[in-house]
Amino acid sequence: MNKTRLRKYANLIARCGVNVQKGQEVIINAELDQPEFVAMVVDECYKAGASKVSVDWSYQPLTKLNVRHCSKKVLGSMDEWQLEKWEHQAEVLPCKIYLMSEDPDGLKGVNQKKYAGAMASRSKLIKPIRNKMENKYQWCIAAVPGKGWAKKVFPGERASVAMEKLWEAILSTSRVNDDPIAAWNEHNANLSARCNYLNSLGIKELKYKASNGTDFRVGLLPNAIFMAGGEETLGRGVYYNPNIPTEEVFTSPRKGDADGIVYSSKPLSYGGQLIDNFSIRFENGKIVEVKAEQNEELLRELVNMDEGASFLGEVALVPYSSPIRQSELLFYNTLFDENAACHLAFGRGFTNTIKGYENHTEAELHEMGINDSIVHEDFMIGTSDMSITAVCADGSEVAIFRDGEWAF
Numbered sequence: 001m002n003k004t005r006l007r008k009y010a011n012l013i014a015r016c017g018v019n020v021q022k023g024q025e026v027i028i029n030a031e032l033d034q035p036e037f038v039a040m041v042v043d044e045c046y047k048a049g050a051s052k053v054s055v056d057w058s059y060q061p062l063t064k065l066n067v068r069h070c071s072k073k074v075l076g077s078m079d080e081w082q083l084e085k086w087e088h089q090a091e092v093l094p095c096k097i098y099l100m101s102e103d104p105d106g107l108k109g110v111n112q113k114k115y116a117g118a119m120a121s122r123s124k125l126i127k128p129i130r131n132k133m134e135n136k137y138q139w140c141i142a143a144v145p146g147k148g149w150a151k152k153v154f155p156g157e158r159a160s161v162a163m164e165k166l167w168e169a170i171l172s173t174s175r176v177n178d179d180p181i182a183a184w185n186e187h188n189a190n191l192s193a194r195c196n197y198l199n200s201l202g203i204k205e206l207k208y209k210a211s212n213g214t215d216f217r218v219g220l221l222p223n224a225i226f227m228a229g230g231e232e233t234l235g236r237g238v239y240y241n242p243n244i245p246t247e248e249v250f251t252s253p254r255k256g257d258a259d260g261i262v263y264s265s266k267p268l269s270y271g272g273q274l275i276d277n278f279s280i281r282f283e284n285g286k287i288v289e290v291k292a293e294q295n296e297e298l299l300r301e302l303v304n305m306d307e308g309a310s311f312l313g314e315v316a317l318v319p320y321s322s323p324i325r326q327s328e329l330l331f332y333n334t335l336f337d338e339n340a341a342c343h344l345a346f347g348r349g350f351t352n353t354i355k356g357y358e359n360h361t362e363a364e365l366h367e368m369g370i371n372d373s374i375v376h377e378d379f380m381i382g383t384s385d386m387s388i389t390a391v392c393a394d395g396s397e398v399a400i401f402r403d404g405e406w407a408f
Helices: 003-017 035-047 060-069 080-092 112-133 147-153 159-173 180-200 296-302 334-340 362-368
Strands: 025-031 052-058 095-100 139-143 203-209 215-220 249-251 253-263 268-270 273-283 286-294 312-317 343-347 376-380 387-392 397-402
Touching: 003 035, 003 139, 003 180, 025 035, 035 052, 035 095, 052 060, 060 112, 080 112, 112 296, 139 334, 147 159, 180 249, 203 253, 215 312, 253 312, 268 296, 268 334, 268 376, 273 296, 286 296, 312 376, 334 376
Parallel strands: 025 052, 025 095, 095 139
Antiparallel strands: 203 215, 203 387, 215 253, 249 312, 253 273, 268 273, 273 286, 312 343, 343 376, 387 397
16 A cells, blocks of 8 residues: 555544644554554654654454453453553543454454453443543544455455455545545534534434334433534543544434334444344333344343443434445444444443533433443444434424435
């Protein structure tokens, strides 16, 4: 891949993604697949004014070995120094960059129940510290190709060709063109206009229907707003883009207010494993039944990780004609696939979707109806014939989606 274009991508992540501020620390999480590009991102962060950039490396084969040989108790525990590291982050509020390249099948064969249970235990230890940081720091998830991932997306190609094709897919859907930052400024403005219209309607609930069997309604909070694209940190007001790419307009629904059934339109990749061809049924807001042709037990483990995992935390609207959908690729990666279709997420909701959230405690925001959980997992339900109708507070109904596209 052309290094000039890769440099533009690295600059986009540093300047538009996390928007590094002068004197700020940066932490990058990455697999071992693209060390040269990681070095580019580190360099761009320093050019943007970072005082210190650290890289935390991970490697799926080592994760598999740890899951195989460590006890569930050991896997789910954290040493004191690890918790102190999180406490340091809560204090200094670094930028956090996540460069995803994992093989979707990289953890195939691990003990699903053991691994999911251990990750739940670790998440519970981290959650109180993470809550201190919530909405106060810049973060960005972006992607780089890994060999296993590239071969999964382009199975008929040699590894080198597959890697090059995946680079091109990542860069094009991430708007890395002649002037990526200008492209993102325009994109954010368009998403903001969508939000403004939706927020003007006073939507009480959304009703979904599709020919694959999806028949579902979800209630929204009267004091919640739709958000999209860039966000601002609480306190310092730093504007950043948490997802590169992104096409979604989203909000957090009212906990306990959802009924019906939804069918997946794309696989869900979790922890290096794929959950495919699944359905989720809701009653009184709670997931009461899951079915899947592949990894049903893992899906069941996920929606039962804690009390909040079986309730919704996000409703996201994405047109079927999004650039990611137009690529005609199945990325086997939630960052991309969620932006190809309308989706929901079970688990933790977004407290910053509440108007004036900064004036309320976390407990008050949850009392208002924002779901709380140690998990947040997006799953795709959008189809080419999906219709979504808004029921407004005054009783009127407004078409939001028709045939998978915006109806306004």
